[in-house]
Amino acid sequence: xxxxxYARTLDLVTRVRGxxxxxxxxxxxxxxxxxxxxxxxxxxAVAALAASLANRxxxxxxxxxxxxxxxxxxxxxxxxxxVVPAASAIIVVAVAEPDVNVGLVRLELLRAxxxx
Amino acid sequence: MADEIKTLSAxxxxxxxxxxxxxxxxxxRQRGQLxxxxxxxxxxxxxxxxxxxxxxxYARILADKRDYERAFDEWDMARRIAPGHMGAxxxxxxxxxxxxxxxxxVAHLEEAERVAPDDFAIQQALAMVRGQPMGSAAARxxxxxxxQPGSPSAPSAPSAPSAPSTPPPAPLPPPPAVAEEPIAPPAxxxxxxxxxxxxxxAQEGLLLLDAAGRVLGGALRDWNGAxxxxxxxxxxxxVSLEAGRTAKLLGLGAWTGLAAEGQxxxxxxxxxxxxxxxxxxxxxxxxxxxxxxIAQRAAMTARRWLEQQA
Numbered sequence: 001x002x003x004x005x006y007a008r009t010l011d012l013v014t015r016v017r018g019x020x021x022x023x024x025x026x027x028x029x030x031x032x033x034x035x036x037x038x039x040x041x042x043x044x045a046v047a048a049l050a051a052s053l054a055n056r057x058x059x060x061x062x063x064x065x066x067x068x069x070x071x072x073x074x075x076x077x078x079x080x081x082x083v084v085p086a087a088s089a090i091i092v093v094a095v096a097e098p099d100v101n102v103g104l105v106r107l108e109l110l111r112a113x114x115x116x
Numbered sequence: 117m118a119d120e121i122k123t124l125s126a127x128x129x130x131x132x133x134x135x136x137x138x139x140x141x142x143x144x145r146q147r148g149q150l151x152x153x154x155x156x157x158x159x160x161x162x163x164x165x166x167x168x169x170x171x172x173x174y175a176r177i178l179a180d181k182r183d184y185e186r187a188f189d190e191w192d193m194a195r196r197i198a199p200g201h202m203g204a205x206x207x208x209x210x211x212x213x214x215x216x217x218x219x220x221x222v223a224h225l226e227e228a229e230r231v232a233p234d235d236f237a238i239q240q241a242l243a244m245v246r247g248q249p250m251g252s253a254a255a256r257x258x259x260x261x262x263x264q265p266g267s268p269s270a271p272s273a274p275s276a277p278s279a280p281s282t283p284p285p286a287p288l289p290p291p292p293a294v295a296e297e298p299i300a301p302p303a304x305x306x307x308x309x310x311x312x313x314x315x316x317x318a319q320e321g322l323l324l325l326d327a328a329g330r331v332l333g334g335a336l337r338d339w340n341g342a343x344x345x346x347x348x349x350x351x352x353x354x355v356s357l358e359a360g361r362t363a364k365l366l367g368l369g370a371w372t373g374l375a376a377e378g379q380x381x382x383x384x385x386x387x388x389x390x391x392x393x394x395x396x397x398x399x400x401x402x403x404x405x406x407x408x409x410i411a412q413r414a415a416m417t418a419r420r421w422l423e424q425q426a
Contacts, residue, residue, distance in 0.1 A: 042365060045365050049358060049362040049365065050362065053355065060348050060355070061376060061378045063338075063347040065337075065381070066380050067381070071377045073374070076372060079369075
């Protein structure tokens with residue numbers, strides 16, 4: 001996929017009201033593949049932590065017998081981190097406001113994951 | 117029976133949308149093959165989510181597995197879809213009787229009697245239940261013999277008195293403390309399964325860990341019934357810290373929960389205390405939103421228990 005393709009994919013996610021940014025992150029090493037973030041979000045650090053959390057969760061979920069994760073959602077007091085692992089060792093990450101429509105973001109993340 | 121199971125299985129394999137799953141699931145349940153029955157019922161429910169008999173079947177299997185709260189939800193669902201559903205009315209009566217709510221048990225049996233006035237089994241059950249004083253221990257521990265005879269829908273749980281260690285069912289929606297009050301003994305030190313007594317799935321699928329991934333309470337089994345408690349606990353060690361760091365880095369304040377959707381089930385993580393992590397696991401039939409509510413209740417109970425241990 002080209003840089004423009006990545007940008008279009010992320011744009012689908014960031015267009016959802018309440019989404020402050022979206023990223024494509026390599027789940028193996030936690031490096032940013034592409035990003036579309038609002039000012040002030042430290043993309044590389046968030047990518048590293050999100051990838052680490054995704055890997056930890058995946059292992060726990062497989063051990064628990066619920067299979068690999070399809071979507072996860074870290075809820076925080078002032079916002080949320082929403083993640084969908086894509087098939088190509090990439091995770092699609094969105095940073096959102098607390099009152100975001102989680103269902104809608106999930107759909108767009110799943111669509112983005114299919115595209116990458 | 118084995119031949120019939122084989123025939124029905126073949127028919128279901130030929131046509132996965134066939135309603136034979138109802139008969140097949142019940143036969144497997146009667147044979148005690150609860151895991152197989154569970155799978156058949158769940159697959160059937162996925163294809164026929166609005167079929168009251170499918171919810172009834174699933175509830176009976178859950179009740180046989182002593183997962184009473186989920187059984188309550190399924191019977192409740194069956195009754196919402198079909199208000200006069202006999203299996204649901206009998207099942208709900210059984211569950212109310214089991215927690216000592218004789219008035220509700222009677223009300224449900226009376227409703228069943230109105231639907232089927234000639235059903236001798238219901239009349240017999242009513243006579244027996246009315247003979248018990250309200251909320252008496254006898255009512256709770258004498259089983260459900262009166263609800264069982266001739267009732268194809270009554271769960272086949274043993275009628276022997278419940279052991280005090282059995283986590284009590286809490287079919288009523290109000291706060292857990294109210295529901296568990298009549299039977300739940302106070303949690304003793306590290307009586308792990310009792311940490312969640314009275315909550316949905318208290319027997320399995322709920323896990324309380326400390327920051328180092330050591331199990332404080334609860335238990336976890338995979339779909340094959342293997343105990344995976346320690347393995348999952350080990351993988352989750354540090355999740356709390358990592359989630360906290362991520363939230364801080366993003367300026368999102370403290371993390372309050374982590375919900376994850378898996379290919380076969382859902383999990384929800386919560387933090388009942390600064391050094392504790394609560395994990396809730398359910399199959400995909402439990403929606404994520406509902407899982408969050410159950411997790412909140414479990415976290416409250418876990419918080420109380422942690423405070424008692426301090």
